[in-house]
Every structure is written in C-alpha cells, then in structure tokens.
Amino acid sequence: MSRRYRVAIVGAGIGAQHVTGYAANPDLYEIAIICDRDVARATALAATCGAAVHADYDEALLARTDIDIIDICLPPFLHFDAVRRALEAGKHVICEKPLCGSVAEADALAEIAARTGRVLMPIFQxxxxxxxxxxxxxxxxxxxxxxxxxxxxxxxxxxxxxxxxxxxxxxxxxxxxxxxxxxxxxxxxxxxxxxxxxxxxxxxxxxxxxxxxxxxxxxxxxxxxxxxxxxxxxxxxxxxxxxxxxxxxxxxxxxxxxxxxxxxxxxxxxxxxxxxxxxxxxxxxxxxCGKEGFDGQLALLHAALQTGAAPPVTVAEARQSLELVTAIYHSARTGMRVELPITQAHPAYQSWG
Ligand SMILES: NC(=O)c1ccc[n+]([C@@H]2O[C@H](COP(=O)([O-])OP(=O)(O)OC[C@H]3O[C@@H](n4cnc5c(N)ncnc54)[C@H](O)[C@@H]3O)[C@@H](O)[C@H]2O)c1
The missing domain is CATH 3.30.360.10 (Dihydrodipicolinate Reductase; domain 2)
Structure with a gap:
C-alpha cells in the first residue's frame, strides 16, 4: 500500500508554492510543519494547510521522529548546511534551487546522501x-x-x-x-x-x-x-x-x-x-504528459521513494546546473573558454566566486 509521507517545509516564501504542490497530492503527502523564524509568516501559511508551526530550523525539528521529509526553502547561502544537517538526521531532503554554493558542495552532498542512504531531491519544477x-x-x-x-x-x-x-x-x-x-x-x-x-x-x-x-x-x-x-x-x-x-x-x-x-x-x-x-x-x-510543476515533481518523487528508483531530479543534475554557472562565471572573469566537466583540479571547483 502507498505510504503517505509527512513533510516539514522550512521557509514560508516559495514554500507557499510547495504547499500547493503537496496539496495537489493529498494521498501521497501530509504537510505536518511549516518552519520559519518569521513566525507570523509561518502561521499564515500553516493555516492554509492545517500544519503546525515551528519557529527555527533547529535540532528540535530535526530530532522529530514523525517527520519523513525536510523541504528546504531557505535563502541560497543556507542550503548546504541545512541539507547536510537534515540528511545526517536521517531525513529525506528536498531543496530549492540552487542546491548549494559550489560544485564541491554538490559533490559533498551527494556523498552524504549516499552514506546516510537518504534521498536528496533538488527542485527543478x-x-x-x-x-x-x-x-x-x-x-x-x-x-x-x-x-x-x-x-x-x-x-x-x-x-x-x-x-x-x-x-x-x-x-x-x-x-x-x-x-x-x-x-x-x-x-x-x-x-x-x-x-x-x-x-x-x-x-x-x-x-x-x-x-x-x-x-x-x-x-x-x-x-x-x-x-x-x-x-x-x-x-x-x-x-x-x-x-x-x-x-x-x-x-x-x-x-x-x-x-x-x-x-x-x-x-x-x-x-x-x-x-x-x-x-x-x-x-x-x-x-x-501528466501533472506539471511542483505537483508533477512531487508526485514523481513519491513514486521513486516507493520503489527505490532515482528521484525525478537528481543531485547529479543539480551539479550539472552548477557546473554551467561555474563555467560561465569563470569564463566571464578570465575571458577564457571553459571545458567541462568541472573537476576537483579546476580552480573554480571550490567556489565560483
Ligand atoms: N523554484 C523556483 O521557481 C523558485 C522561485 C523563487 C525562489 N526560489 C528559491 O527558494 C529559496 C527561497 O526563496 P524565497 O523567495 O522564498 O525567499 P524568502 O526570503 O521570501 O523566504 C525565505 C524564508 O526563510 C526564512 N528563514 C531564514 N532563515 C531561517 C532559519 N534559520 N530558520 C527558519 N526560517 C528561516 C525567512 O524568514 C523567510 O521567510 C531560494 O533559494 C530561491 O532561489 C525558487
């Protein structure tokens, strides 16, 4: 029988559109928690979906055993650490774009997901x-x-x-x-x-x-x-x-x-x-053809979680998107054409900045 996963959405900006995506798949997901340090914002969003409110993205949230998926909708500079902590707490993780701040960080997250045996799905709805x-x-x-x-x-x-x-x-x-x-x-x-x-x-x-x-x-x-x-x-x-x-x-x-x-x-x-x-x-x-946008990506994720197949967007694909950004920024800075893939030996591997 199909399992209904319990989700905590962290960040109530674009998180509102994630709520709509889960709500379009009511048999597959239950939104258990909206977490935002702007409690008024979290409360307003939680009221639309019957979720509880949690004030900050902290150890108390990660320690909860009744949450299956942490859905990160925080500003980009917080993504890497937020994803890492959720994976290490044993949760499946969804993360908004950009997944993280460098190709090296994407490789590190792939390694942590493999080690913890949890699914990490970047958003590309x-x-x-x-x-x-x-x-x-x-x-x-x-x-x-x-x-x-x-x-x-x-x-x-x-x-x-x-x-x-x-x-x-x-x-x-x-x-x-x-x-x-x-x-x-x-x-x-x-x-x-x-x-x-x-x-x-x-x-x-x-x-x-x-x-x-x-x-x-x-x-x-x-x-x-x-x-x-x-x-x-x-x-x-x-x-x-x-x-x-x-x-x-x-x-x-x-x-x-x-x-x-x-x-x-x-x-x-x-x-x-x-x-x-x-x-x-x-x-x-x-x-x-089928469900579109967040509705579609989340429905396909559920199927992947049930079967153990790869999620509909993989960390490797998010890495590819970050490789392109890295290459464009490096080329713009140096005036040189940049060859892909961006490997550990590349000067912009650790940071495109
Ligand atoms: N997929 C898309 O089409 C799409 C569209 C817009 C934004 N985004 C991405 O979504 C992410 C968020 O963007 P946004 O526009 O919603 O930003 P936002 O600033 O509107 O919302 C982020 C929320 O995170 C909260 N927050 C920050 N630190 C926190 C913490 N430690 N604990 C709990 N809450 C915390 C803030 O209070 C804020 O409400 C970004 O990575 C952005 O690139 C994606």
Missing part, C-alpha cells in the same frame, strides 16, 4: 510541463535526429521592490546573479533535452539594478553532441518571456514563451523536410 514532456519524448526516442543549434532566452524584469529582500542581489547570500537564480530553470531544461555540455564561453554584466550580482549575461555552449547553444539572460526586459528554440535534423521546437512555467504547452513542433506532419504526429504520440 519548471522542467515538469507537458510541452517539455513532448520534447523529452522526442529526445528519448531518437526522433530529434542530429541536433544543430538551440537558443534559450530568459528575459525577465526585476526592480527595487524585488531587491528589497536583503539576501537578493548579494554575493554572500544569493551566491550569484541571474544565471544562478533566474535562468537556471531554462538551462536545466536545455541540458535535460540536449545532454552534457563540453565547453562554455560567457560574459556577465550588472546593467539593470544597483546590485552585486549580474543581471545581464550571455554564453555560447558547445554540447558534447557537437550541437551549439546560445543562452541569454536579462532582468531588464519590458516584456517578460522565457523561450527555448531547438533546431534539429527532423524538427524545430519552440516553447510558448510563458515566463515561469516555460515548459507548459503549447510548444510548437515543426517537421523539417523530408519529415512531415504525419511523421511528427506519430513521433509525439505516447509522450508522457
């Missing part, structure tokens, strides 16, 4: 949309053929109101800028579809807001397959969209441009001659 599911189906079945070129545009708008939350826009607390905090979802989707990256040339700039971390940037990616990808991010666009285009031997794919859930339908799939619409319709048949 944007990946779970039905337009993206169709593109993944084409990639998984070989229907894309040879991939030529991709472009990814994360063109959003952020101003002083957004940066009123003090950790944002700071190197010490947010740990990075638009590549780490905003474009990370669209770039996760890119590598999910196109596979590993071979090399990166990047540039970053602070042009939009008076902050410490980049709010504009671009990078040229050479994929291991030989395909190329151009990615751009800005937080100073008058109209906001996130758009992925992938040009392959058999098909051109374009996402709808939806800002945050850019994986949602409608994605456009155009057959490229000599392939035709009938071929494309057949190739798209059977794409596993």
């Amino acid at each position: 944007v990946r779970f949309g039905n337009g993206m599911a169709k593109a993944r189906h084409l990639a998984a079945t070989g229907a894309l053929g040879k991939v030529f070129m991709a472009t990814v545009e994360t063109h959003w708008s952020r101003g002083a109101d957004y940066y009123a939350i003090k950790w944002r826009g700071t190197k010490a607390y947010e740990l990075g800028g638009a590549f780490l905090g905003h474009a990370i979802h669209a770039h996760d989707m890119l590598t999910t579809l196109l596979g590993p990256i071979k090399s990166v040339s990047g540039a970053t700039a602070i042009r939009v807001n008076p902050i410490e971390t980049e709010d504009c940037g671009g990078a040229l990616l050479e994929m291991q397959s030989g395909a190329l990808a151009m990615v751009s991010v800005t937080l100073g666009s008058a109209n906001e969209f996130t758009r992925t285009r992938i040009m392959t031997e058999n098909v051109t794919i374009e996402s709808a441009g939806e800002v945050y859930m850019s994986s949602k339908e409608p994605w456009h799939f155009l057959p490229r001659a000599p392939k035709d619409q009938a071929w494309l319709d057949a190739a798209l048949a059977g794409a596993p």
Whole structure:
C-alpha cells in the first residue's frame, strides 16, 4: 500500500508554492510543519494547510521522529548546511534551487546522501510541463535526429521592490546573479533535452539594478553532441518571456514563451523536410504528459521513494546546473573558454566566486 509521507517545509516564501504542490497530492503527502523564524509568516501559511508551526530550523525539528521529509526553502547561502544537517538526521531532503554554493558542495552532498542512504531531491519544477514532456519524448526516442543549434532566452524584469529582500542581489547570500537564480530553470531544461555540455564561453554584466550580482549575461555552449547553444539572460526586459528554440535534423521546437512555467504547452513542433506532419504526429504520440510543476515533481518523487528508483531530479543534475554557472562565471572573469566537466583540479571547483 502507498505510504503517505509527512513533510516539514522550512521557509514560508516559495514554500507557499510547495504547499500547493503537496496539496495537489493529498494521498501521497501530509504537510505536518511549516518552519520559519518569521513566525507570523509561518502561521499564515500553516493555516492554509492545517500544519503546525515551528519557529527555527533547529535540532528540535530535526530530532522529530514523525517527520519523513525536510523541504528546504531557505535563502541560497543556507542550503548546504541545512541539507547536510537534515540528511545526517536521517531525513529525506528536498531543496530549492540552487542546491548549494559550489560544485564541491554538490559533490559533498551527494556523498552524504549516499552514506546516510537518504534521498536528496533538488527542485527543478519548471522542467515538469507537458510541452517539455513532448520534447523529452522526442529526445528519448531518437526522433530529434542530429541536433544543430538551440537558443534559450530568459528575459525577465526585476526592480527595487524585488531587491528589497536583503539576501537578493548579494554575493554572500544569493551566491550569484541571474544565471544562478533566474535562468537556471531554462538551462536545466536545455541540458535535460540536449545532454552534457563540453565547453562554455560567457560574459556577465550588472546593467539593470544597483546590485552585486549580474543581471545581464550571455554564453555560447558547445554540447558534447557537437550541437551549439546560445543562452541569454536579462532582468531588464519590458516584456517578460522565457523561450527555448531547438533546431534539429527532423524538427524545430519552440516553447510558448510563458515566463515561469516555460515548459507548459503549447510548444510548437515543426517537421523539417523530408519529415512531415504525419511523421511528427506519430513521433509525439505516447509522450508522457501528466501533472506539471511542483505537483508533477512531487508526485514523481513519491513514486521513486516507493520503489527505490532515482528521484525525478537528481543531485547529479543539480551539479550539472552548477557546473554551467561555474563555467560561465569563470569564463566571464578570465575571458577564457571553459571545458567541462568541472573537476576537483579546476580552480573554480571550490567556489565560483
Ligand atoms: N523554484 C523556483 O521557481 C523558485 C522561485 C523563487 C525562489 N526560489 C528559491 O527558494 C529559496 C527561497 O526563496 P524565497 O523567495 O522564498 O525567499 P524568502 O526570503 O521570501 O523566504 C525565505 C524564508 O526563510 C526564512 N528563514 C531564514 N532563515 C531561517 C532559519 N534559520 N530558520 C527558519 N526560517 C528561516 C525567512 O524568514 C523567510 O521567510 C531560494 O533559494 C530561491 O532561489 C525558487
């Protein structure tokens, strides 16, 4: 019989959207605790889901034996330690993006999860949309053929109101800028579809807001397959969209441009001659569409916990996202093209800062 897992959500900002994701899966999860040192914020969120309130992320919370999963929705600089402590307390752990503050920390967390035998699932909920599911189906079945070129545009708008939350826009607390905090979802989707990256040339700039971390940037990616990808991010666009285009031997794919859930339908799939619409319709048949966003990622996690399979987002995939950020920042700083993977020997392995 399917087990219902009891969850403590730590951090009541984006934690509110996690609540919605668990609530969409009521047979799979029970939200037992909302933890936030801003007790009024925790109390307001707990009232929406019938959870108890805990004031601080401390040993008393971690020592509870009636909690199966700790879901970390804290500011980025707290992630590594919060995840480490929860794993070592014997909990399964979910953690918001970015998983941690360096490739070295990602490797350390993978080691701790393996040692403790607990599941650590990074959040990349944007990946779970039905337009993206169709593109993944084409990639998984070989229907894309040879991939030529991709472009990814994360063109959003952020101003002083957004940066009123003090950790944002700071190197010490947010740990990075638009590549780490905003474009990370669209770039996760890119590598999910196109596979590993071979090399990166990047540039970053602070042009939009008076902050410490980049709010504009671009990078040229050479994929291991030989395909190329151009990615751009800005937080100073008058109209906001996130758009992925992938040009392959058999098909051109374009996402709808939806800002945050850019994986949602409608994605456009155009057959490229000599392939035709009938071929494309057949190739798209059977794409596993289902629950989207947090609802979808959390439902798939439950299935993985039941069977012992890998979670729907792995630490290795979060490491890959952090490798890309590391490579872009290192390239921007040195003017050099950076080869991946980022190993222990790389000067930016311990810190991209
Ligand atoms: N997946 C997404 O699409 C998405 C969207 C937004 C934010 N995020 C990520 O979620 C994380 C949180 O972002 P946010 O916008 O919700 O931030 P936030 O500042 O709004 O919320 C963080 C909360 O953590 C609480 N907190 C801090 N230290 C604590 C402690 N020691 N114990 C208990 N509570 C503590 C704060 O009081 C605050 O309420 C970040 O890593 C961010 O990158 C992800």
